[in-house]
Amino acid sequence: MADSSYNSPSEYIGxxxxxxxLHLDFLGEGxxxxxxxxxxxxxxxxxxxxxxxxxxxxxxxxxxxxxxTQAFVELxxxxxxxxxxxxxxxxxxxxxxxxxxxxxxxVLMMNAMDFLPIDIMAKFYGMLGLYEWKAVPxxxxxTTFGLALGVWFLMIYFGIKxxxxxxxxxxxxxxxxxxSVWVWPANFLFNLIEYVSKPLSHSLRLFGNMYAGEVxxxxxxxxxxxxxxxxxxxxxxxxxxxxxxxxxxxxxxxxFMMLTVVYLSMAHEGH
Amino acid sequence: MNINFTMIAQAIAFxxxxxxxxxxxxxxxxxxxxxxxxxxxxxxxxxQEGKLSLEVAAKKNAETLNEVKQKGAxxxxxxxxxxAEIVEQAKNxxxxxxxxxxxxxxxxxxxxVNRAKEExxxxxxTLAIQGAEKILDKEIDKKVHADMLTKLAKDL
Numbered sequence: 491m492a493d494s495s496y497n498s499p500s501e502y503i504g505x506x507x508x509x510x511x512l513h514l515d516f517l518g519e520g521x522x523x524x525x526x527x528x529x530x531x532x533x534x535x536x537x538x539x540x541x542x543x544x545x546x547x548x549x550x551x552x553x554x555x556x557x558x559t560q561a562f563v564e565l566x567x568x569x570x571x572x573x574x575x576x577x578x579x580x581x582x583x584x585x586x587x588x589x590x591x592x593x594x595x596x597v598l599m600m601n602a603m604d605f606l607p608i609d610i611m612a613k614f615y616g617m618l619g620l621y622e623w624k625a626v627p628x629x630x631x632x633t634t635f636g637l638a639l640g641v642w643f644l645m646i647y648f649g650i651k652x653x654x655x656x657x658x659x660x661x662x663x664x665x666x667x668x669x670s671v672w673v674w675p676a677n678f679l680f681n682l683i684e685y686v687s688k689p690l691s692h693s694l695r696l697f698g699n700m701y702a703g704e705v706x707x708x709x710x711x712x713x714x715x716x717x718x719x720x721x722x723x724x725x726x727x728x729x730x731x732x733x734x735x736x737x738x739x740x741x742x743x744x745x746f747m748m749l750t751v752v753y754l755s756m757a758h759e760g761h
Numbered sequence: 762m763n764i765n766f767t768m769i770a771q772a773i774a775f776x777x778x779x780x781x782x783x784x785x786x787x788x789x790x791x792x793x794x795x796x797x798x799x800x801x802x803x804x805x806x807x808x809q810e811g812k813l814s815l816e817v818a819a820k821k822n823a824e825t826l827n828e829v830k831q832k833g834a835x836x837x838x839x840x841x842x843x844x845a846e847i848v849e850q851a852k853n854x855x856x857x858x859x860x861x862x863x864x865x866x867x868x869x870x871x872x873x874v875n876r877a878k879e880e881x882x883x884x885x886x887t888l889a890i891q892g893a894e895k896i897l898d899k900e901i902d903k904k905v906h907a908d909m910l911t912k913l914a915k916d917l
Binding site: 509514517521522523524525526529530533534537541544545548549551552553554556560563564567568583584585587588589591592593596627630631632633635636637639640643 | 763764765766767768769770771772774775776778779781782783785786787788789790791792793794796797800
């Protein structure tokens with residue numbers, strides 16, 4: 491709570507955790523027709539920035555001796571390619587591997603926004619006239635749900651594409667318990683739970699980690715505002731949490747990418 | 762924290778980003794890397810081949826060297842043999858020649874001796890006749906005593 495303009499800790503935390511909302515009244519009434527401008531704009535900027543940079547390198551990629559930048563991009567490429575190749579045994583280059591690259595890099599970049607010191611950045615955003623600006627898109631459940639939703643649709647798309655509409659429906663009603671008509675409801679219920687739980691666990695895992703990380707930074711910030719000992723301990727623990735967060739940021743991006751690959755490769759395989 | 766339109770917007774952004782990566786980012790990287798992999802494996806194969814051919818060449822070299830050495834030794838042996846032969850032949854020729862010279866000298870000496878004997882015989886017969894003339898004080902009719910003289914000369 492570096493800024494004395496907050497009246498209470500809850501106001502400080504609430505302010506830092508609320509999104510910059512844009513009401514899309516032209517799409518209709520209701521709370522759903524709202525856009526979190528901060529999450530969306532940050533996500534777009536980070537996506538364009540990261541994938542654009544990789545694209546700039548990829549565009550001029552030479553088969554000869556690579557430059558250091560190209561070697562770095564190829565390092566990421568090789569890492570993703572290996573991971574996907576271990577899980578998915580089809581033609582991964584046509585879709586799944588590039589999708590995994592996108593997910594990993596984009597989520598990593600969005601997670602990495604958590605490293606920015608919130609109060610200093612809040613001042614900076616304030617200078618731009620943005621008084622409510624949450625810089626970490628993945629600590630907004632809408633972002634993670636959006637990503638999981640995309641993966642969910644791809645899952646269904648590949649399921650139908652690989653097995654055919656009949657095969658896919660057959661699987662929904664006849665797996666895992668068997669094809670007898672009496673177990674159709676049980677099978678359907680089972681698959682329904684699976685199809686609901688996959689995107690939920692996929693997105694909430696990432697969201698929970700990033701949101702919790704932000705809350706802990708905020709609590710340490712609150713402590714730092716209480717006096718000299720608070721500044722000392724808040725700084726030390728803040729640094730410690732930031733270092734630990736390096737692991738969490740990368741790990742969560744990796745897990746999100748791996749789950750994406752696993753879900754998509756499961757859609758390719760029969761039960 | 763509430764679900765709203767942001768979710769859909771993010772999903773659309775996600776889809777566009779994936780499409781972009783699938784279309785523009787992944788293929789050139791994959792191409793470059795696969796091409797390099799192929800170049801490296803080709804290079805390694807070529808190096809292996811070169812190594813192999815080098816080995817073959819070295820082997821061939823050694824073989825040729827051996828052959829040449831053997832041939833050289835053979836030639837030297839032949840030459841030595843030939844030299845010995847030539848020496849032997851020369852020796853023989855020289856010996857023959859020597860023998861011949863010795864033989865001709867011998868025959869010449871014999872001839873000379875015979876000639877000298879003949880001469881001596883003639884002179885002795887003349888001396889004998891002169892001696893006899895003096896003793897007899899009388900001319901010996903050479904014609905009458907020719908037979909006797911010839912016999913005498915022969916006996917000498």
